[in-house]
Amino acid sequence: MKKLINGTDTVVADALRGMAAAHPGLRVDIENRIVFRASGPRPGKVGLVSGGGSGHEPLHGGFVGYGMLDAACPGEVFTSPVPDQMIEATKGVDGGAGVLHIVKNYTGDVLNFQMAAELCEDEGVEVTSVLINDDVAVQDSLYTAGRRGTGATLFVEKIAGALAESGAPLSEVAQIATDVNARSRSFGVALSACTVPAAGKPTFELNDNEIELGIGIHGEPGRTRAPHAEAREIVRIAMDAINDDMPLSGETLVMVNGMGGTPLLEQYIVFAEVAAYLAEKGATPARSLVGNYVTSLEMQGFSVTVCRLTDELARLWDAPVETPGLRWGR
Amino acid sequence: MKKLINGTDTVVADALRGMAAAHPGLRVDIENRIVFRASGPRPGKVGLVSGGGSGHEPLHGGFVGYGMLDAACPGEVFTSPVPDQMIEATKGVDGGAGVLHIVKNYTGDVLNFQMAAELCEDEGVEVTSVLINDDVAVQDSLYTAGRRGTGATLFVEKIAGALAESGAPLSEVAQIATDVNARSRSFGVALSACTVPAAGKPTFELNDNEIELGIGIHGEPGRTRAPHAEAREIVRIAMDAINDDMPLSGETLVMVNGMGGTPLLEQYIVFAEVAAYLAEKGATPARSLVGNYVTSLEMQGFSVTVCRLTDELARLWDAPVETPGLRWGR
Amino acid sequence: MDTSFFAAWIEEIATAVRDQKDHLTQLDAAIGDADHGANLDRGFAAVREALAASPPETPGALFVLVGSTLIRKVGGASGPLYGTVFRQLGKTLGAETADVALGDFAAALDAALSAVQKLGAAVEGDKTLVDALAPAVRALTEGMQEGPEEAFAAAARAAEEGAQATVPLQARKGRASYLGPRSVGHEDPGAASTALMFAALQAAGGR
Amino acid sequence: MDTSFFAAWIEEIATAVRDQKDHLTQLDAAIGDADHGANLDRGFAAVREALAASPPETPGALFVLVGSTLIRKVGGASGPLYGTVFRQLGKTLGAETADVALGDFAAALDAALSAVQKLGAAVEGDKTLVDALAPAVRALTEGMQEGPEEAFAAAARAAEEGAQATVPLQARKGRASYLGPRSVGHEDPGAASTALMFAALQAAGGR
Numbered sequence A, B: 001m002k003k004l005i006n007g008t009d010t011v012v013a014d015a016l017r018g019m020a021a022a023h024p025g026l027r028v029d030i031e032n033r034i035v036f037r038a039s040g041p042r043p044g045k046v047g048l049v050s051g052g053g054s055g056h057e058p059l060h061g062g063f064v065g066y067g068m069l070d071a072a073c074p075g076e077v078f079t080s081p082v083p084d085q086m087i088e089a090t091k092g093v094d095g096g097a098g099v100l101h102i103v104k105n106y107t108g109d110v111l112n113f114q115m116a117a118e119l120c121e122d123e124g125v126e127v128t129s130v131l132i133n134d135d136v137a138v139q140d141s142l143y144t145a146g147r148r149g150t151g152a153t154l155f156v157e158k159i160a161g162a163l164a165e166s167g168a169p170l171s172e173v174a175q176i177a178t179d180v181n182a183r184s185r186s187f188g189v190a191l192s193a194c195t196v197p198a199a200g201k202p203t204f205e206l207n208d209n210e211i212e213l214g215i216g217i218h219g220e221p222g223r224t225r226a227p228h229a230e231a232r233e234i235v236r237i238a239m240d241a242i243n244d245d246m247p248l249s250g251e252t253l254v255m256v257n258g259m260g261g262t263p264l265l266e267q268y269i270v271f272a273e274v275a276a277y278l279a280e281k282g283a284t285p286a287r288s289l290v291g292n293y294v295t296s297l298e299m300q301g302f303s304v305t306v307c308r309l310t311d312e313l314a315r316l317w318d319a320p321v322e323t324p325g326l327r328w329g330r
Numbered sequence C, D: 001m002d003t004s005f006f007a008a009w010i011e012e013i014a015t016a017v018r019d020q021k022d023h024l025t026q027l028d029a030a031i032g033d034a035d036h037g038a039n040l041d042r043g044f045a046a047v048r049e050a051l052a053a054s055p056p057e058t059p060g061a062l063f064v065l066v067g068s069t070l071i072r073k074v075g076g077a078s079g080p081l082y083g084t085v086f087r088q089l090g091k092t093l094g095a096e097t098a099d100v101a102l103g104d105f106a107a108a109l110d111a112a113l114s115a116v117q118k119l120g121a122a123v124e125g126d127k128t129l130v131d132a133l134a135p136a137v138r139a140l141t142e143g144m145q146e147g148p149e150e151a152f153a154a155a156a157r158a159a160e161e162g163a164q165a166t167v168p169l170q171a172r173k174g175r176a177s178y179l180g181p182r183s184v185g186h187e188d189p190g191a192a193s194t195a196l197m198f199a200a201l202q203a204a205g206g207r
């Protein structure tokens, strides 16, 4: 394992020191592992808190700032944070209008956020949680833990964040978060595994001519292994999985997301194929992102996330945002 | 070699299709391989043209837009573009105030841009070229091709771009570009090699406990091979090399740049050490970037670039910019 | 069984987790996200510190502290789940009782099993730690009349068998369920760590 | 030597470049950026097309077209450098001459050498294509009196020896110079491709 770290125990704390030094717009509580907006809570604004394991950067800490999150709780690498962090974050961002927890659907995230929410309610902070589960690679049935939350998390954080910024009440902010999630689907592909620092070796081994289809964002193997193929074919597999689950049409918000080790050059090649696929279906990438947004350490691969837009969602997507990972309009 | 491509011959064209589909603010001439601003040249504004081999994304195409470049010419992977592209780009962005060529110091880039500039002058377009050579890993002497241009290219494109946007004449824009380059230094480190698609295998092999110090951005080996060490120690080697060449003090603009395969998590760890080093020297990272900006395909590693700021440079850095790779203020 | 007995158990667990950390992580790498060993090791290291900082007076207080510490320090799925197991154990035993009868311990373990099943909604056969915990609780309850040593040995055996029996199962809960049929053929890391906890109980009881 | 002779030479080069593409790229991987083979192959494929599209009437026109095409299609350092070699060759021969005497060819090659040295500022010993080109031009000039076959063979030998002689050198020009002393022990890719071009000349002459 070759990583730019000082030791496997200090990975998250050291990275938070870096975030603190790089971003004056953030207040990073390194001790308690919380990334806040430096400006503090705004009275009357719904607070947005998210969090999850580290290793997905810029998610979530990189999306704290005007128009998106109010705080993020980073856990250990690929390990959901603990309730203490979430409670501290929730109390720290409460401007009196309640707090939305944006929770990716993983057993650990769900259980820890659930415990935190209960304790926050006990302390008089109103909390609503929204569960993100956009990954079509997982069957949503009684026989699984349900669909994972992946790329749609960013869409929800951006769009719900914009609505919260406008002063909307918690119920509306939660509703739009739920809507965005419901209108979004993702599918991920890995060309290589990644190595959790504390584990010291890759989570799986792939031959030179194999890829993993239907991966999540925790370095886990996918649903199936397949022969490596042209970008065009791989994209078709991913997009078919999405389209089968949610027929694509009209204006969409599309993200081609690098998993951490994929050159932007290749991500653009993937995006070209995604755009061609959408055109085939009579859909358009009316808004788009190409880059590393929801990563799995240094994994090579990509995920594609599509959200069927409405005028309101497009307007909220376009609204100003000022975070380390996403910025426009200010 | 496992890459998200359709074939080694179509890498650059396919990626340009993706850029065209993703960025309505760009006009991508796929046939001639030029990325323009969609808005076209602005009369009276100095045009900025850069270019170089592909594989360094978002450099340069991702820095085309308001406040930065007017056009970029991508060559084949790691191969400088040809004069035809540069001529076409130069004529296409000329608003009557002349055009600045921002050229990274590599024999290929220099020779091709030189031929292009001569032909442009023949056709009546005033061209000034500025050479970027910030890489302290290379001895600048009669016995080398001179220092390479790396991370400072982004600083030059941003700052000269901001000045050009304000309507400054070509001589001033060229002068500030020269100044920024003169005040900037870089050093790069690789943890792994990368694979040029057409070559099919990595440019070098590193053992599990080795790193390359003083690499450029073309997948080439560095000046020396060293044992892998803690991030803190590696950063010290890089920063010492910079500080020995240009003693650090005062306000600086700092970029910790991922080479393409390094997780942002690790880049922040590196940035934390860079900030600590600067503090030791009585310098501050008054402005900073952490992320993948000037990459070498999927190489693992980083480079650090430092520019000693003046008030004017800071002001121009802060000026609005709207490109796929760098955006703020609008 | 008094506080120091249970403290010795927890100490045995902490040691075993440290020893088996890489093994547990590798099990998790195969069908999860390669952190189970690191998670539990971080948790039990914190538990050790917490117990040393303010040694609890009763078994009930001890288990509540262990459980809360796991919840506060582990994260992931196993933090709340194992946290709940120990907290429920403590809550059922109560903060007052200084000496715990074997029957009361078995009943408290059963309550802990129910609590973790309520929280995680897993049933036996879902390929989770429940597959080791449930048979262990049953074996301990059944083996009670033969005394603690026998009962603990039976529980340890049952937990280990339960863990092994997860190998051919397809996961229906937790991260491994994402793999669908590919989860078959691997031991569940949480079941493995539960087995290790009952082996530690047997070791503590054999002293 | 007429246009078709030189067209055959260029064809030999294109074939040899295609065959040696990976080899040239691997030489470049060791001390450069792993694109020299791909660069030249792209260039000579374009040259083939250009020659087929509008076959030049004279050797001079042919070489100018070859050179311009390389400049327009190759990029990198080798594009302008080799482009200049062939363009200068063509310009020196002139657009009119239909049949080129060996002496005129040698003189034109010498002019091409000067042009590429002027452009790239490399001298012999800098570990560049000049280290193969310069001795080849000398050998060809010296071997002239023994006729083209002998002269070409001598040039090919000299170019190959020049290329081999780059192995122990430390690079002072081009990308390999960044490596400092680590460039020692590797053959320069540009020198290798120049050697291949003179081997192609010998082959064309031997037909």
Ligand SMILES: Nc1ncnc2c1ncn2[C@@H]1O[C@H](COP(=O)(O)OP(=O)(O)O)[C@@H](O)[C@H]1O
Residues within 6 Å of the ligand: A078, A079, A080, A107, A108, A109, C028, C032, C033, C035, C036, C039, C040, C075, C076, C077, C078, C079, C081, C119, C120, C121, C122, C127, C128, C129, C130, C173, C174, C175, C188, C189, C190, C191
């Ligand atoms: N719903 C559940 N009920 C009971 N146990 C579960 C459940 N989900 C997961 N587990 C257990 O948790 C273990 C994984 O723990 P760990 O790796 O620490 O957390 P994470 O899955 O969040 O990375 C699994 O092996 C399984 O035994």
Ligand SMILES: Nc1ncnc2c1ncn2[C@@H]1O[C@H](COP(=O)(O)OP(=O)(O)O)[C@@H](O)[C@H]1O
Residues within 6 Å of the ligand: B078, B079, B080, B107, B108, B109, D028, D032, D033, D035, D036, D039, D040, D075, D076, D077, D078, D079, D081, D120, D121, D122, D127, D128, D129, D130, D173, D174, D175, D188, D189, D190, D191
């Ligand atoms: N200044 C120069 N003068 C002559 N030849 C040079 C010079 N610089 C580089 N070369 C030649 O160019 C070759 C590299 O060509 P190529 O790999 O195609 O271009 P690049 O270095 O731009 O990737 C070197 O091996 C060397 O022979």
Ligand SMILES: [Mg+2]
Residues within 6 Å of the ligand: A053, A078, A079, A080, A108, C033, C035, C076, C077
């Ligand atoms: Mg985990």
Ligand SMILES: [Mg+2]
Residues within 6 Å of the ligand: B053, B078, B079, B080, B108, D033, D035, D076, D077
């Ligand atoms: Mg090159």
Ligand SMILES: [Mg+2]
Residues within 6 Å of the ligand: C028, C032, C033, C034, C035, C036, C076, C175
């Ligand atoms: Mg796990």
Ligand SMILES: [Mg+2]
Residues within 6 Å of the ligand: D028, D032, D033, D034, D035, D036, D076, D175
């Ligand atoms: Mg090269």
